[in-house]
Amino acid sequence: MTNARAANPLEFRERWKVRTYEVDENGHVNNAVYLQWAEQLSAEHAEAVGFGREWCIAHGGAWLVRRHEITYHQPARRGDDIQLAVRVTGIGGVRGRRHTEIRLAASDILLAEVASEWVWVRLADGRPARVPDELVAAFGSSAV
DSSP states (O other): OEEEOOSSTTEEEEEEEOOGGGBOTTSSBOHHHHHHHHHHHHHHHHHHTTOSHHHHHHTTEEEEEEEEEEEEOSOOOTTOEEEEEEEEEEEETTEEEEEEEEEETTTOOEEEEEEEEEEEEETTTOOBOOOOHHHIIIIITTOO
């Protein structure tokens, strides 16, 4: 994976090559892999902007997925270079939302989109809790 840290904390991009084990019997990337990519990209984005796992633990919480909605446009294939981009689209209350686009790097053809909704939960009891003010301040006012 090649890291490309975005200056804008609301957006994050990475580029990598489709690996052989991500391809299914139909010769294209397995549907579940797109979801794995979106989750990996979200985790790397959080780490890159200082709100990763250690920050969450220190603030007594964690993000859990509530819902993913994936729209597949075209398949990726073994060896394709892909460009992934994630954008924070909303944060507040107990929820955060992200939108991920997966494209062929060379042609910019859209392969898939993932809309994700996350819930902030307390580590102590696993119950939903208000997103920490620091996160809302960093992302909430600018997210669309």
